[in-house]
Amino acid sequence: MAILEVENVHTYYGHIHALKGLSLTVEQGEIVTLIGANGAGKTTTLNTISGLLRPREGRIRLRGEDLTTIPPHEIVARGVVQVPEGRRVFARLTVQENLEMGAYVQKDSRRVREGIERVFTLFPRLKERRQQLAGTLSGGEQQMLAMGRALMAQPKVLLLDEPSMGLAPVLVDSIFATIKRLNDDGATILLVEQNARMALQIAHRGYVLQTGEVVLSDTGENLRQNEMVRKAYLGIQ
Amino acid sequence: MYTSLTEKLIDWSIALYLWGFRIIVVLIVVIGTVLTLIGGKYNSQQWIDFVVFGIAQGSIYALIALGYTMVYGILRMINFAHGEIFMSGAFSAYFVASALEQSGFLDQNPLVALVLIMLVAMAASTGIALLVERVAYRPLRQAPRLVPLISAIGASFFLQYTFRGLFGPGVYAYPVVELLQGEWTFFGINILKAQVVVTIAAVLMMLGLYTIVMRTKIGKAMRAVSEDKATAALMGINVDRVIVTTFALGAAMAGVAGVLYALVFRQVNFFMGFVPGIKAFTSAVLGGVGNIPGAMLGGLFLGIFESLGPALFLESLGIVAPYQLKDAIAFTMLVLVLIFRPSGILGEKLTAKKA
Numbered sequence: 010m011a012i013l014e015v016e017n018v019h020t021y022y023g024h025i026h027a028l029k030g031l032s033l034t035v036e037q038g039e040i041v042t043l044i045g046a047n048g049a050g051k052t053t054t055l056n057t058i059s060g061l062l063r064p065r066e067g068r069i070r071l072r073g074e075d076l077t078t079i080p081p082h083e084i085v086a087r088g089v090v091q092v093p094e095g096r097r098v099f100a101r102l103t104v105q106e107n108l109e110m111g112a113y114v115q116k117d118s119r120r121v122r123e124g125i126e127r128v129f130t131l132f133p134r135l136k137e138r139r140q141q142l143a144g145t146l147s148g149g150e151q152q153m154l155a156m157g158r159a160l161m162a163q164p165k166v167l168l169l170d171e172p173s174m175g176l177a178p179v180l181v182d183s184i185f186a187t188i189k190r191l192n193d194d195g196a197t198i199l200l201v202e203q204n205a206r207m208a209l210q211i212a213h214r215g216y217v218l219q220t221g222e223v224v225l226s227d228t229g230e231n232l233r234q235n236e237m238v239r240k241a242y243l244g245i246q
Numbered sequence: 247m248y249t250s251l252t253e254k255l256i257d258w259s260i261a262l263y264l265w266g267f268r269i270i271v272v273l274i275v276v277i278g279t280v281l282t283l284i285g286g287k288y289n290s291q292q293w294i295d296f297v298v299f300g301i302a303q304g305s306i307y308a309l310i311a312l313g314y315t316m317v318y319g320i321l322r323m324i325n326f327a328h329g330e331i332f333m334s335g336a337f338s339a340y341f342v343a344s345a346l347e348q349s350g351f352l353d354q355n356p357l358v359a360l361v362l363i364m365l366v367a368m369a370a371s372t373g374i375a376l377l378v379e380r381v382a383y384r385p386l387r388q389a390p391r392l393v394p395l396i397s398a399i400g401a402s403f404f405l406q407y408t409f410r411g412l413f414g415p416g417v418y419a420y421p422v423v424e425l426l427q428g429e430w431t432f433f434g435i436n437i438l439k440a441q442v443v444v445t446i447a448a449v450l451m452m453l454g455l456y457t458i459v460m461r462t463k464i465g466k467a468m469r470a471v472s473e474d475k476a477t478a479a480l481m482g483i484n485v486d487r488v489i490v491t492t493f494a495l496g497a498a499m500a501g502v503a504g505v506l507y508a509l510v511f512r513q514v515n516f517f518m519g520f521v522p523g524i525k526a527f528t529s530a531v532l533g534g535v536g537n538i539p540g541a542m543l544g545g546l547f548l549g550i551f552e553s554l555g556p557a558l559f560l561e562s563l564g565i566v567a568p569y570q571l572k573d574a575i576a577f578t579m580l581v582l583v584l585i586f587r588p589s590g591i592l593g594e595k596l597t598a599k600k601a
């Protein structure tokens with residue numbers, strides 16, 4: 010059974026029909042990527058899974074348990090954690106405090122400290138900056154912090170919304186390397202990207218989204234060879 | 247382009263008007279102060295009395311102002327019922343205080359009794375604030391900003407007239423606490439005991455609150471929610487619970503402020519929350535709404551300024567009843583700050599961040 014199942018979901022913004030019967034699954038240990046143009050509905054999909062948006066129809070299940078009517082903070086407690094688009098670190102909290110907020114559902118303070126140490130091992134830069142206000146970090150550092158903060162909740166499924174957005178090419182490489190490494194260590198990841206080339210290189214499977222609908226789904230390898238994907242998303246004629 | 251000349255004229259006249267306003271205010275303060283100091287009507291003990299009273303009064307404003315500023319920080323909404331939350335605390339505590347007085351407990355164990363009275367006031371204020379939040383604000387959280395504001399004014403009237411209906415329009419005299427009567431003398435300066443105790447109690451509460459906001463898990467969550475509710479929810483923070491906690495903490499401060507106010511002025515009444523409420527709101531605006539240390543400093547500043555003002559610069563200008571103008575000073579200050587520095591005296595430039 011898939012760890013995360015999204016089944017026939019319809020999400021609206023007022024009268025705007027943003028997701029039109031979207032379905033996807035993520036298996037334990039996979040990296041699944043969701044690619045699509047601006048406005049295709051990628052962020053809407055993640056926010057619907059996280060409970061920030063409520064679908065008018067359809068179901069979302071984690072290991073068979075229905076998440077559709079559960080409030081966002083309890084979805085986090087069940088292990089589905091999102092790194093939002095544009096990083097959204099708490100600018101006026103320190104790096105350390107941001108990480109503590111990521112572990113909000115963790116009651117045991119010793120586990121929180123261990124979690125912080127693990128994040129610092131993964132991103133040593135954050136350790137040097139631990140007492141600094143997050144708003145003063147560079148874009149790359151903020152992305153590390155946003156990912157570290159999400160990892161603090163010990164997610165069963167990690168949702169990443171355009172982690173490479175606005176970063177210099179070297180940083181993009183290192184963010185993707187980190188995602189790959191997290192997955193090698195056992196993390197299950199649903200990755201939203203505009204950078205389809207990089208995403209399809211590390212993803213086991215992928216879905217192509219157009220105006221709120223899945224138009225194609227296949228393995229990462231097959232999608233990279235696909236004519237339509239090559240034209241529309243990889244810029245190859 | 248044909249409107250450009252009229253537009254310029256309008257701009258110039260507005261600028262001229264604003265500058266005139268500033269100059270007049272500065273002239274009043276400066277000339278009045280100089281005349282007073284030359285006249286030498288007050289001796290140094292009297293000046294000290296004004297300042298000490300101002301500090302005591304100001305620390306009460308500061309305590310109330312915290313509730314305005316914290317709720318604004320989290321919901322971007324002015325809780326106009328907050329003055330009535332303060333009144334509810336003082337009023338409920340009145341009944342406990344007079345019962346304790348009649349049983350003689352207040353005289354035997356004044357400290358224990360005072361703590362008890364404050365706990366009752368905190369509980370009453372908090373309970374009522376949570377009710378108001380649940381009934382009047384939470385259902386309107388997605389509504390346009392004006393709607394909860396109107397609801398807040400409604401809640402404010404509701405509370406005033408509930409107390410009026412239950413306990414009548416009259417004034418109830420607060421029991422006298424013997425312990426707080428008289429003066430202490432420090433280095434030859436006499437200071438009223440009640441004012442020292444009020445100031446110390448208020449400062450302790452503020453330090454406690456500041457520690458909660460800066461150091462505890464719930465305090466950090468409050469700061470996170472005030473920056474970005476959606477992301478806070480994505481971190482597993484129960485946003486509703488954090489909002490409720492914010493209202494509760496602000497209300498508890500207002501409850502304590504109510505008791506302290508009653509200790510200084512020795513009376514309660516259904517309408518007593520109105521003026522201190524607006525003064526505290528002014529303090530919060532002075533310090534930059536949403537800014538916690540700002541609200542504390544704003545309260546102190548306003549308290550001292552309005553206590554000194556009548557004697558310092560109004561009386562010598564030939565104003566007949568300068569002490570009646572205390573409230574006018576506070577409201578003039580509110581208008582001045584709103585015109586010239588809406589982000590407050592300590593205020594950061596919020597525009598970029600909040601946009």
Ligand SMILES: Nc1ncnc2c1ncn2[C@@H]1O[C@H](COP(=O)(O)OP(=O)(O)OP(=O)(O)O)[C@@H](O)[C@H]1O
Pocket residue numbers: 022025027045046047048049050051052053054094203
């Ligand atoms: N808050 C909103 N109110 C109304 N419509 C919205 C809102 N957010 C998104 N939409 C609309 O829903 C559709 C899907 O938007 P969404 O943000 O999910 O796209 P996306 O695939 O994440 O795009 P991007 O790559 O630009 O992040 C778009 O047509 C968008 O205009």
Ligand SMILES: [Mg+2]
Pocket residue numbers: 051052053094170
């Ligand atoms: Mg998006």
